Amino acid sequence: MNTEAKQTLLAKVNNGERLNADEGLALFNEPDLLWLGQLANLSRERKHGDVTYYNKNLHLNSTNICEADCIFCSFARLQRGMPGAYSMSVEDAKRWISERFQPGMTEIHIVNGLNPELEFEYYLDLLRMIRRDFPALHIKAFTAVEIHYFAEKFGLSYEQVLEYLVEAGLGSLPGGGAEIFAARARNKLCRDKVTAVGWLEVHRVAHELGLKSNCTMLYGTIETLEERVDHLLRLRELQDLTGGFQAFIPLAFHPENNRLGKIGAPTGACDLRVMAVSRLLLDNIPHVKAYWIMLGIKTAQLAQRFGANDLDGTVTEEKVYHMAGARTPDMLTEAQLRTLIEDVGRVPVERTTTYDVIERSPAIAPLSAELL
Ligand code: V47
Numbered sequence: 001m002n003t004e005a006k007q008t009l010l011a012k013v014n015n016g017e018r019l020n021a022d023e024g025l026a027l028f029n030e031p032d033l034l035w036l037g038q039l040a041n042l043s044r045e046r047k048h049g050d051v052t053y054y055n056k057n058l059h060l061n062s063t064n065i066c067e068a069d070c071i072f073c074s075f076a077r078l079q080r081g082m083p084g085a086y087s088m089s090v091e092d093a094k095r096w097i098s099e100r101f102q103p104g105m106t107e108i109h110i111v112n113g114l115n116p117e118l119e120f121e122y123y124l125d126l127l128r129m130i131r132r133d134f135p136a137l138h139i140k141a142f143t144a145v146e147i148h149y150f151a152e153k154f155g156l157s158y159e160q161v162l163e164y165l166v167e168a169g170l171g172s173l174p175g176g177g178a179e180i181f182a183a184r185a186r187n188k189l190c191r192d193k194v195t196a197v198g199w200l201e202v203h204r205v206a207h208e209l210g211l212k213s214n215c216t217m218l219y220g221t222i223e224t225l226e227e228r229v230d231h232l233l234r235l236r237e238l239q240d241l242t243g244g245f246q247a248f249i250p251l252a253f254h255p256e257n258n259r260l261g262k263i264g265a266p267t268g269a270c271d272l273r274v275m276a277v278s279r280l281l282l283d284n285i286p287h288v289k290a291y292w293i294m295l296g297i298k299t300a301q302l303a304q305r306f307g308a309n310d311l312d313g314t315v316t317e318e319k320v321y322h323m324a325g326a327r328t329p330d331m332l333t334e335a336q337l338r339t340l341i342e343d344v345g346r347v348p349v350e351r352t353t354t355y356d357v358i359e360r361s362p363a364i365a366p367l368s369a370e371l372l
Helices: 005-015 021-028 032-048 090-100 121-133 145-153 158-168 182-189 196-207 223-241 268-281 299-302 335-342
Strands: 050-057 057-060 107-110 136-140 170-173 212-219 245-252 310-314 347-350
Touching: 005 032, 021 223, 021 268, 032 268, 050 335, 057 090, 090 121, 090 347, 107 347, 121 136, 121 145, 121 158, 145 158, 145 196, 158 170, 170 223, 196 212, 196 223, 212 223, 212 268, 223 245, 223 268, 245 268, 245 310, 299 335, 310 335, 335 347
Parallel strands: 050 310, 050 347, 057 107, 107 136, 136 170, 170 212, 212 245
Antiparallel strands: none
16 A cells, blocks of 8 residues: 555544445555554554453353354364264253353353254253353353254244343354355355355344344455455444444464365464454444454454454353364463453453443452552
8 A cells, every 4th residue: 555545544544434345455455564553553542542351251162063064164063973073961061161160250152053953942941051050141142153043943033033042041142153244255165054144134133132242254264355345344334223243353264173274374464454454444343352262362462452452251161263273272361361461551451241341359459450
C-alpha cells in the first residue's frame, strides 16, 4: 500500500469510519505488519483502552462422535467403536466436571460432535445437571452447527431448539462452526454441515431470543483473501441487524491428524495479520479474542497489540486443538494469564461470559490490585 493509501486508512480509522471490502483486501495484502498492528491497536484502544479481559472457564466436549466429515477436523470420529471415539453419559460428564471444577470458575464451554445416537433429552439433561450441580457456571454451549443438526434431527425450528435449551440452562452460544462462509471453500471443507446462510440464521434467531453469541472464522486452509473479507463482512452485516455478537475469535488452522495436513499451519505473521484486519473490519463487534490455546501463548500475548482485547480463559482441558497438534498446555492459571497481559502493558480484568467485570478481592490479588 502506498503512503497516500495508508494516510487515507489512518484517517478513516481515526474518525471511526467503516472500512469497505477493497480496503479489507488491501489490508490482508499489506506486508508492513507493524503498521497494520498500530492501525488495529488504534481501534482496539478506542473501544477498550488498555484493558484485556480473561475469564475462568472449563471446556467440555462430551462426545466426539460426529456425522459431519469436515476435512480439517482431527477431533471427530465418524462412528462409535472407532479408535478414540467416545461419548460421555450425563453421569460421566458430571464426574468429569466435578474432577476439574474450581471455586471461582464462571463458565463452561461445551462443543460436541454431531452424534446420531443421542436424543434431544440427553442435551437437555446435560444442561439441567450443570445448572443444578454447578450453578456458578454460565453455560455457553453448542455451535450453530449443532443447533441446526438438532432442529433437523428432532423436527424442531431453530427457535424451538433454542427455547428448550434455554429452559434447561443454556446461557449463550459459542462461535464455532462458521469456518469460511464462501460456498466454494465451504463445500470443500465441510460439505455436509450447515450452510453459511443456516449458520447466520441460527445466530440471528438466537439474538432475537435475547441470547448473546460469539463468532469465528477458520483461516489458513484453502480460503482466498477475498473469501476472508467476504466472511468478515457477512458477520458485520448480521451484527448491524441484531447486535448480538459479543466476541469474534479468528481460528488458525492446525494441520496434524487431519486430511488437510499437507497445507501446514499459518505463519505467525498471518496470525497477527488476521487478528488486526478482523479488528479493523468488525467495527461493530465489541471484543476480539486471542484464544491462546489455538494461537500459542506467545502469539496470543503479542496479539494484544494487534487488535485483540481478550485472551479467553483458564480453559482447564481442551481437545479440538490438541488433537490437531496444538502444543499449548491444557490450562493456564489466573496468575499466568494476568502476567501475560501485564507483561505487554495491558490491564487484566476478569470478566463473566457476558463481559460483566468481576471485581477481585484484594486478598487474592496482591500483585495487580492497583491496576483495577
Ligand atoms: O468449530 C476444528 C475449529 C472450532 C480445527 O465461542 C479447527 O468463545 C483449526 O469454536 N484447526 C471449535 N480450527 C472451537 C471454537 C471456539 C474456541 C474457543 C472459544 C470459542 C468461543 C469458540 O474449532 C470448530 C472449528 O471451526 N477447528 N478443527 C483445526 N484442525
